[in-house]
Amino acid sequence: MKKSLLFILLGVLFIFIFVTGYRTFAIQSRQPTPMKTNVVIDEEKAITHFSKALTYKTISYRDREKFDYDEFEKFIEFLQKTYPTVHEKLEFERMNDYALVFKWKGTKANKNPIGLTSHYDVVPILEGTEDNWEHDPFSGDIHDGTIWGRGTLxxxxxVIGILxxxxxxxxxxxxxxxxIYFMFGFDEEIGGEHGAKVIAETxxxxxxxxxxxxxxxxAIIENMxxxxxxxVAVVGIAEKGSATAELSIEGSGGHSSQPKNHTNIGRISKAIATLEDTQFHEELRGPVNDLFEFVAPEMSLPMRYVFANKSIFKPVIENILLKEPTTAALLRTTIAPTIFQAGEQYNALPEKASAIINLRLMPGDSLLDVENFIKETIKDDDIKVKVSGNEASKVSSVDGWHFKSIQQATRNVYENAIVAPYLMFAGSDxxxxxxxxxxxxxxxPVLITSDDLNKMHGTNEQISIDNYINAIKFYIEIMIEASS
Known part of the structure; x- marks a missing residue:
């Protein structure tokens, strides 16, 4: 009897090893063969153009009254002088004064167009950090193979790479x-409501x-x-939604010498702590699952074994990803308390307390889902919950020629890059x-490090000349690949 059971267990183990091993070696690469670009551009002229473009202070402010539209006008004039052939041969239109749209008419009217979009507004320099810049943020300085300035990343x-x-x-x-349409917004950094949104509506x-x-x-990221x-070149096929949840409670205040067991501050605090302890359900799905489908064939053997058999090791993978905030955000809607308001005097219990929570929604999670989850989790009927914001974008295809064109164009410039889909956390136009x-x-289409990511909205934003030139080559390649 014991021998029979042992043989059964050995048989099951053999089948398990055979099946999982087969899956490991059977998965095929989803990367196209590079066709190295042979584009030769006038690099000196292109660098000069970019350097000059960075000198215009096209800054987006939350308070639109602070916009210096003279700088935006000067930037548009600069584009007209710098790219005469584009302005002569393409249809050009200004929408809502400062949003720019170019139409390059194709030879086959029966094909749907493609659109390449960017924005030329930049974030302000944080007050008090001006002296921390090694080169003036609006100098466009070129030093040791690097171009410096706000907007380089x-x-x-x-905008300049496309033009x-x-x-x-x-x-x-x-x-x-x-x-082919080129569409350039001027207020992406504050939501794009007057730029990209107007272009799209028009x-x-x-x-x-x-x-x-x-x-x-x-972007293209090393050691990712x-x-x-x-x-790994990660191409966002969707972006998470961004919502705000306001939790508020009102009740009798009173003197701090005679507090109730559960005060307004305490109840809001408990609600937040409960939400953080509970968290939204995590799952390896959608764009994140697609990411590992594309990178698994390129992994070293031990990791390939795990990810080639995701159906078996899914709980293990999820537990590993949940250990770091960056990867945990790939699996679930996130909860980030950002503002707490209550009280004005040290010895008086506040009659009102409120908290603001920023949430980044996974595709498939609606605003109503989020509101219901919060209410069911905190279990306090006296706390009012109001959720507003945007749900996640739709998820784009990774199987059609559209995504494959981006893959091919990237590989033509960066031959060793692994191009894969992913879920973008931040917002875009x-x-x-x-x-x-x-x-x-x-x-x-640039190769960046984690340090570069920190500089994107921070101090000493910069990019290497090689990266900039490769970005131009990528846009040349994508125009050719996608238009045909």
Whole structure:
């Protein structure tokens, strides 16, 4: 009897090892073969153009009264002088005064157009940090192979990279098969309501519908995925929603010498602590699952074994990802208390208490889902819960020619990069184009480090010349790949 049981267990173990081993070696790479770009551009001229573009203080402020629109006007004039062929041969239109739209007419009217979008506004320099910059933030200085200034990463590089690519292709006599639109917002840093949103609404009224729109977003990052030696180019196929939950309670105050067992502050605090202890349900799904589908074939053997058999090791993978805030955010809607308001005097119990929680919503989680979750979790009927904001964008395809064009263009410039989809945490103008595009993707074609990410809205924003030149080459490649 014992021998029979042992043979059964050995048989099951053999089958398990055989099946999981087969899956490990059977998964195929989803990366296209690179066709190394042979583009040769006038690098000195392109660098000079970018350096000059960074000198315009096209700053977005929450208070729109602070916008210096003379700087925006000067930047637009600079574009007209710097890219004469683009302005001569493409249809150009200003929407809502400062949003810029170019239409490059293709040779085949039956094909849906594609859209390349970026923004030329930048965030302000944090007051008190001006002297921390090694080079003036609006100098466009070039030093030791690096270009310095606000907008080098976010996102004048996109605007200038696209226009440099278009100017090059036009002068080469290139004609796209499908229409290509360039759409440049001027208030992305504060939501894009007057820029990208107006562009999208206007094009919708005209019946324009895109095959895909490509905006800023992910980038090419080294040491991003355990078990993958190559840099990973992550292309956002969706972005999380951003919502605000306000928790508030009102009740009798009174003197602090005679407090109730549960005060307004205590009840709001308990509600927040309960939410943080509970958290939203986590699951390896959607864009995050797609990410590992694309990188698993490129992993070293031990990691490939685990991710090739996700159905078996899913709980293990989820537990590993939950240990770090960055990867935990890939799996669930996140909870971040940011503001707490209560009380004015040390010896008086406040009659009101409130807290603001910022939530980043996973695709599939609605605002109503979030509100219900909070109410059911805190279990306090006296606390009012109000949720407002935006749900996650739609999830774009990774199986069609649209995504494959981005993959191919990236690999043509960065031969060793592994191109994979992912879920973007931050917001972008891409969400405004969801309604008029089959797919919206988010990708900035530069190789960056975690240190670069910290500089994007911070001090000493900069980019290497090689990165900038490669961005231009990528935009040339994507225009060719996607238009045909």
């Amino acid at each position: 976010d996102d004048k590089i996109g 440099e690519a278009a100017e090059f292709l036009l002068n080469e006599g290139y004609e796209p098969e499908r229409d 094009l919708k009224e005209r019946g324009i519908h895109f095959a895909f729109v490509l905006d800023e977003g992910g 995925v355990p078990g993958v030696d190559q840099p 891409a969400k405004h184009y969801d309604e008029i595009s089959d797919n919206t993707y988010r990708f900035l």
